[in-house]
Amino acid sequence: MSWSKLKQQLESFLCPALEGRVEYRAPGYRYSPDKPGICYISVDKKNVLNMMDKTSFIRWYQTELEIKNDPHIQIPISNDDIEAVRKAAKGTVPEDRLQVMARSRISSEYAKELLSAQASLSKSNFIVVATKFLSTSIEESLDSNDILLNILALVDRRIGKKRILTMSEKMKLKHPSVQYFYELRRNTL
Incomplete structure (x- = not known):
């Protein structure tokens, strides 16, 4: 067309x-x-x-770390995400640490999706x-x-x-x- x-x-x-x-x-x-x-x-x-074009006023991310450190991105964590981390850890991990680990895992996946979408x-x-x-x-x-x-x-x-x-x-x-x-x-x- x-x-x-x-x-x-x-x-x-x-x-x-x-x-x-x-x-x-x-x-x-x-x-x-x-x-x-x-x-x-x-x-x-x-x-x-x-x-x-990286010069537009819309934020373009260069690395996964930029996405993880962006305060405007709020990633919700569900109980299923925490349970998946608990099973993967195979041990006793404090509850607050499980939340940090789950957030890190989800933000990594989100960052990879975002960077691949930008690159295309x-x-x-x-x-x-x-x-x-x-x-x-x-x-x-x-x-x-x-x-x-x-x-x-x-x-x-x-x-x-x-x-x-x-x-x-x-x-x-x-x-x-x-x-x-x-x-x-x-x-x-």
Whole structure:
């Protein structure tokens, strides 16, 4: 599918409050196999999510340690997580230490998912993910670990006000770019 047709289809799914505010752009007209190209999402004529660009104002993580030390990321720990650590430890470990170990284990898994999602952003991947978004259900896009699928689903007109308001806890565990688009959509309600 050509870029102009894909862009037209994506913009036709934008919620009415974001029409004209959110734009999908790919200024490179020639695709070279050895260069990923430039692709970005702009909000109010400002480049917000620039694929593979570390200079945008959205936080991009470089290492797992940065994610673990970020105070804005709050990872909930369930009793099942603590029990899994207790079984893996095979011994008597203080309860407070079990919580620390469980949090560390979950934050490591979360960091790896976040870094792999960040690493996959490029123009060619944007086109693949956008095409996938157009052919999958909105629920599948929201539940995905893919940053672009989450963003495309959040600005979609098929997501209603009630659903946006009920997913605030779920959004705390997402990449900062997904959180940005969630807040953008929530503020338009």
